[in-house]
Amino acid sequence: xxxxxxxxxxxxxxxxxxxxxxxxxxxxxxxxxxxxxxxxxxxxxxxxxxxxxxxxxxxxxxxxxxxxxxxxxxxxxxxxxxxxxxxxxxxxxxxxxxxxxxxxxxxxxxxxxxxxxxxxxxxxxxxxxxxxxxxxxxxxxxxxxxxxxxxxxxxxxxxxxxxxxxxxxxxxxxxxxxxxxxxxxxxxxxxxxxxxxxxxxxxxxxxxxxxxxxxxxxxxxxxxxxxxxxxxxxxxxxxxxxxxxxxxxxxxxxxxxxxxxxxxxxxxxxxxxxxxxxxxxxxxxxxxxxxxxxxxxxxxxxxxxxxxxxxxxxxxxxxxxxxxxxxxxxxxxxxxxxxxxxxxxxxxxxxxxxxxxxxxxxxxxxxxxxxxxxxxxxxx
Numbered sequence: 619x620x621x622x623x624x625x626x627x628x629x630x631x632x633x634x635x636x637x638x639x640x641x642x643x644x645x646x647x648x649x650x651x652x653x654x655x656x657x658x659x660x661x662x663x664x665x666x667x668x669x670x671x672x673x674x675x676x677x678x679x680x681x682x683x684x685x686x687x688x689x690x691x692x693x694x695x696x697x698x699x700x701x702x703x704x705x706x707x708x709x710x711x712x713x714x715x716x717x718x719x720x721x722x723x724x725x726x727x728x729x730x731x732x733x734x735x736x737x738x739x740x741x742x743x744x745x746x747x748x749x750x751x752x753x754x755x756x757x758x759x760x761x762x763x764x765x766x767x768x769x770x771x772x773x774x775x776x777x778x779x780x781x782x783x784x785x786x787x788x789x790x791x792x793x794x795x796x797x798x799x800x801x802x803x804x805x806x807x808x809x810x811x812x813x814x815x816x817x818x819x820x821x822x823x824x825x826x827x828x829x830x831x832x833x834x835x836x837x838x839x840x841x842x843x844x845x846x847x848x849x850x851x852x853x854x855x856x857x858x859x860x861x862x863x864x865x866x867x868x869x870x871x872x873x874x875x876x877x878x879x880x881x882x883x884x885x886x887x888x889x890x891x892x893x894x895x896x897x898x899x900x901x902x903x904x905x906x907x908x909x910x911x912x913x914x915x916x917x918x919x920x921x922x923x924x925x926x927x928x929x930x931x932x933x934x935x936x937x938x939x940x941x942x943x944x945x946x947x948x949x950x951x952x953x954x955x956x957x958x959x960x961x962x963x964x965x966x967x968x969x970x971x972x973x974x975x976x977x978x979x980x981x982x983x984x985x986x987x988x989x990x991x992x993x994x995x996x997x998x
Contacts, residue, residue, distance in 0.1 A: 710793070710795055710886055711768065711797075711939055713765075713851070713924055714889070714927035714930075714931075714949065715793070715932035715933070716769070716770060718941055719793070719941065720763060722941055722942045722943060723799045723801055723942050724763045726821055727760050727823055728761075728763055730759070730819055730820060730821070731757065731760075731819045732758050732759075732774075732817070734756070734817030735752040735756060736814070736817075737751065737752075737814055738812055738813050739827075739830055742813040742814055742830070742832060743814060743834055746835075751836055755786075755836060757776065758774035758776055758786045758787075759775050759776070759783070760772050766844050766847060766883070767879055767883035768792060768879075770791040770792075771844075773788045774786040774787055774788060787836055787840070788837055789834065789835065789836055789837075790834075790836075790837055790844075791825065791834050792833045795832075796827055796829040796831070796832070796938040797826070798825075798939075798940070799823065799942055800824040801822070801823060801824075802822045803821060803822070804820075804821060804822055808824065809824055809826050811826045811827060812826045813825050813826070813827045813832065813834065814834045828938070846879075846880050847879055847880065848880050848881045848883045849882060849883065850883055851882055851884055851885060851920050851924060856882070858910075858913055862908070865905040865906065866905070867906075869906045870905050871903070871904065871905075872902070872904070873976055874975065874976035876890045876894075877976055877978070884924075885920070887956075887979070888953075888956050889923055891982075892956055893919040893920045893923050895954050895955045895965075895981075895982075895986060895987060896923065897916040898912075898915070899912060899987060900987040900988060900989040901980050901987070907990070927949040930951075931945065932947030932949060934946035955970055955983060956981050963985065966983065968983060970982065971984060
């Protein structure tokens with residue numbers, strides 16, 4: 619067994635939730651590493667057995683996330699720590715956060731001409747040099763600003779109303795963990811942690827990124843660069859019938875498939891956990907086992923949750939995401955399962971657990987979201 623201790627806790631300072639031994643045996647049979655909590659910050663993490671859908675090496679996860687810092691330290695009894703494994707690390711902004719960012723900056727940039735460029739961190743603009751990037755965007759007009767999945771796309775054009783306009787490529791922006799777009803006044807002090815600034819004929823667009831993982835890249839072929847993405851979950855293309863058929867044509871763990879951006883674009887860890895709970899589907903359910911009725915419930919849950927999250931301007935809980943106006947989102951107050959491990963399920967009252975699925979911390983109610991026993995029996 620592997621034990622995950624919060625910083626400063628003792629090895630004997632742990633208590634399993636009720637029925638945890640029973641659930642640990644069931645999930646271990648399915649090859650799942652589960653986190654069972656008595657209270658937030660004091661989990662017990664099981665090392666998985668033969669995995670359903672691939673073995674999961676916890677030591678690899680620990681090393682993979684060591685750069686995030688914070689959280690707890692993964693210890694093997696009688697040995698040294700295997701690296702930092704955060705209890706809840708920074709998350710990538712998902713569709714509602716990106717959509718909120720776009721809606722708030724669009725009025726200030728649409729139709730504006732780029733008069734100056736400053737690159738403070740060259741890696742942010744990808745493989746282009748600063749001078750090449752500047753030459754491609756200087757003098758261009760921002761003709762369109764839209765979202766595709768977790769990307770913001772700024773379409774550029776050159777010309778004039780008298781001679782006509784021609785397309786001049788696009789800027790693709792990915793916020794990653796801590797990226798933000800801010801609108802400022804020309805001549806005003808620049809914000810800290812900025813990586814790229816576009817001086818417009820009215821105002822300045824700043825790309826601020828504490829962790830430096832975000833991207834602000836010019837491309838001549840935006841449609842091709844985004845062609846790998848699946849349908850938008852709030853589009854007319856995304857229907858309950860399409861979802862059921864697409865799930866039936868694959869046999870993957872349900873959560874892993876929903877996180878796959880080539881299957882469905884824009885969803886991430888937060889909203890997949892919330893949607894699966896609302897639809898009463900276990901994240902390990904094989905996608906081809908989802909009935910037409912449950913696929914309809916999942917479709918409704920995805921659209922309802924995303925719509926409400928956009929209305930509430932996204933979710934803020936890790937200290938990174940705030941709107942371009944500096945306000946936190948409010949959807950985190952509506953979370954049913956995400957980040958609530960060890961607390962009672964709002965639907966049935968049983969304590970929620972946290973488990974590892976597709977190398978992501980996954981929040982589950984074992985009463986509302988039941989993994990079929992036939993599947994467990996076959997894997998045992």
